[in-house]
Structures are given as C-alpha cells and as structure tokens.
Amino acid sequence: MFLHPSPPLLCHRKRARMTVIRAASLADAAAFQAIYAPYVLESTATLENVPPTVEEMRGRLAPMLDQGYPVLAAERDGRVIGYAYAGPAHKRPAYRPTVENTIYLAQGETRGGVGAALMAELFAAAEAAGFRQMIAVIADAENRASLSFHARQGFEQVAHWRAVAWKFGRWLDVFHYQKTLGGGDRVAPVEDGPACPAGPPTFR
Numbered sequence: 001m002f003l004h005p006s007p008p009l010l011c012h013r014k015r016a017r018m019t020v021i022r023a024a025s026l027a028d029a030a031a032f033q034a035i036y037a038p039y040v041l042e043s044t045a046t047l048e049n050v051p052p053t054v055e056e057m058r059g060r061l062a063p064m065l066d067q068g069y070p071v072l073a074a075e076r077d078g079r080v081i082g083y084a085y086a087g088p089a090h091k092r093p094a095y096r097p098t099v100e101n102t103i104y105l106a107q108g109e110t111r112g113g114v115g116a117a118l119m120a121e122l123f124a125a126a127e128a129a130g131f132r133q134m135i136a137v138i139a140d141a142e143n144r145a146s147l148s149f150h151a152r153q154g155f156e157q158v159a160h161w162r163a164v165a166w167k168f169g170r171w172l173d174v175f176h177y178q179k180t181l182g183g184g185d186r187v188a189p190v191e192d193g194p195a196c197p198a199g200p201p202t203f204r
Ligand SMILES: CC(C)(COP(=O)(O)OP(=O)(O)OC[C@H]1O[C@@H](n2cnc3c(N)ncnc32)[C@H](O)[C@@H]1OP(=O)(O)O)[C@@H](O)C(=O)NCCC(=O)NCCS
Pocket: 039, 045, 046, 103, 104, 105, 106, 109, 110, 111, 112, 113, 114, 115, 116, 117, 136, 137, 138, 139, 143, 144, 145, 146, 148, 149, 150, 152
C-alpha cells in the first residue's frame, strides 16, 4: 500500500509556506474536478475537450486508490489548491513498474513552489511503492510552464510526437518525458508487490 507522507510536508517558499501535501481520497474528487475543468475548457495542458463530471473524476481516482497508486492533494487553509497522482502508464501488465504522472494546480496558485512540493512527495511515494519509471506526457510546445517544470524536476525528454493532436483549431505536438525512480532498471521489480497490482488497471 502507498504510505502517505507523515507528518505532512510544509512547503518552503513564502506563498506555499502553509501548504500541506497529503494523501488524497475520494472525498477530494469534487475539488480535483473544479481545478481540472478550467484547463480542459481553456488550455492545451490537457487534450480532453469536455471536463469530466465529479462522478467521472471519482471513477478515475477510485481504481488508483484501490490499487495503491500515489494520489496527493495540496491543501492550504482547508482548501485543495492542487493535486498530483502517479497512475498506471499503460494497461498491459508488463508496464506495471512504470507510472504516468498528472499534476494540476488551481489557477492563480502557480509559481509558488506548490508544484515542486507535490512532485517531491509524488516521487517519494512512487519510489516507496516500488515504481521504477515515471512518464510525463506533455501536450503543446507552447506549454513552457509544464515543459520547464518537468525538466526542473529531473525528467528528460525521450519522445517528441509532432502534430499528433488538434485542439482549439491548431495542431499540437506531444512530448514524453521520463524520470527514473529508485533503483531503476538495475534490479528486477518485486513481483506481486505494490507496484504490481493483481490485475491491469480498469480505468484506461
Ligand atoms: C506545471 C505546474 C504544475 C507547475 O507548478 P508550479 O507550482 O507553478 O511550479 P513551481 O513554482 O513549483 O516551479 C518549479 C520550477 O518549475 C519551472 N517552472 C514552473 N512554472 C514555470 C513557467 N511558467 N515558466 C517557466 N518555468 C516554470 C521553474 O524552473 C520553477 O523553478 P523556479 O521557480 O526556481 O524558476 C503548474 O504550472 C500547473 O498546474 N500548470 C497548469 C497545468 C499543467 O500544465 N499541468 C501539467 C500537465 S502535463
């Protein structure tokens, strides 16, 4: 099982000083949906076109929580201001040691160190659960914030798909970034451990 950070991390920078990074639960689905929906409607940070409902967000989180994938919330003054999770990278079972990350901050909460704090805890939680590689799928060469952010977190670009997506009337490139966790490929993963849930994820 994923062990959430205890005690909760207190971020270092001024704006993020009182921000707590904690393990998320299904009760956070509405907050996550509220953060995510504007990005769907207004940005190319995600290639979805229609925001999920709260119930659909619950349906995305539930299998990850059930199977021990790290799902984190950033909370300040009782309000969720961001979230990150490391979900299955692919439905085929041999991909089980690899996770794909997702991270979104509420609009107006960026550039305060909260993203970096979320990722630090996400790396720690994913490593503790036995995962060996983390993949970030980043759409749009103009999404400098996400590209720079992931590079700053130690990801390396491993793929550049050109003009593979279409949103808001223009072609979009998609970049794959990768970061090795823990021992990487130096040793075999632990079979039947938390990084190897019993069955393939059912949500994608
Ligand atoms: C990407 C995102 C999670 C980054 O979180 P954040 O809290 O704003 O980032 P931080 O303040 O922790 O920044 C950490 C580092 O990332 C880089 N970075 C972050 N935002 C950046 C920006 N807009 N432009 C350039 N570099 C940026 C910088 O290197 C920064 O370090 P610095 O502050 O010392 O310069 C956040 O901007 C976000 O939610 N964006 C919209 C959703 C999104 O694109 N999600 C990713 C989908 S793949």
